[in-house]
Amino acid sequence: GAGVSQSPSNKVTEKGKDVELRCDPISGHTALYWYRQSLGQGLEFLIYFQGNSAPDKSGLPSDRFSAERTGGSVSTLTIQRTQQEDSAVYLCASGLAGGTSYEQYFGPGTRLTVT
Amino acid sequence: DAKTTQPTSMDCAEGRAANLPCNHSTISGNEYVYWYRQIHSQGPQYIIHGLKNNETNEMASLIITEDRKSSTLILPHATLRDTAVYYCIVRRYSGNTPLVFGKGTRLSVIA
Numbered sequence: 144g145a146g147v148s149q150s151p152s153n154k155v156t157e158k159g160k161d162v163e164l165r166c167d168p169i170s171g172h173t174a175l176y177w178y179r180q181s182l183g184q185g186l187e188f189l190i191y192f193q194g195n196s197a198p199d200k201s202g203l204p205s206d207r208f209s210a211e212r213t214g215g216s217v218s219t220l221t222i223q224r225t226q227q228e229d230s231a232v233y234l235c236a237s238g239l240a241g242g243t244s245y246e247q248y249f250g251p252g253t254r255l256t257v258t
Numbered sequence: 259d260a261k262t263t264q265p266t267s268m269d270c271a272e273g274r275a276a277n278l279p280c281n282h283s284t285i286s287g288n289e290y291v292y293w294y295r296q297i298h299s300q301g302p303q304y305i306i307h308g309l310k311n312n313e314t315n316e317m318a319s320l321i322i323t324e325d326r327k328s329s330t331l332i333l334p335h336a337t338l339r340d341t342a343v344y345y346c347i348v349r350r351y352s353g354n355t356p357l358v359f360g361k362g363t364r365l366s367v368i369a
Contacts, residue, residue, distance in 0.1 A: 174354035175266045186359035234301050249301025
């Protein structure tokens, strides 16, 4: 079956521009997560959506970062006024509430480069 | 969630068993041990999880010590495609909470 998809796969932007990254979770998954992985760093949690509950934004590094999830499905991560330190691979994952393992299924990521 | 400690890197000969250790001495009673791996340029992939009993699936086996302070992930017959970074994560089994990744172990399977 179809897994988690993300677009674009690569994005190069100039410092100060806004970018939008898209995530299409696995159909029926109610949980959706955004993580990022900087060069040489581990994976860092950004934001988490669970059903209709208010999202957990505790991992967002600054107010330039925001995310929304429309209709309980597709999610968009927006970074405003991008900075060079925002360069990273942004990973989206989805999960099935009530599953037996609460495992998360990851997409291939979007590689963001801020020049 | 409790902190985990893993070796930075390990090598394993192709066809041999790969044994990846993880220390989680501060694990609490309601925390599970999860393993994920990340193959180069891909997103992480779930492998296995367990509470206190040993677990086995089609990918690997998980051995958890009786005091639950450490565990070992076993890939019984490592192949070149198993070369990846392996993450041991301790997590409460209370729903779809975010994963907290450490540095992991970089496993290199050598032909």
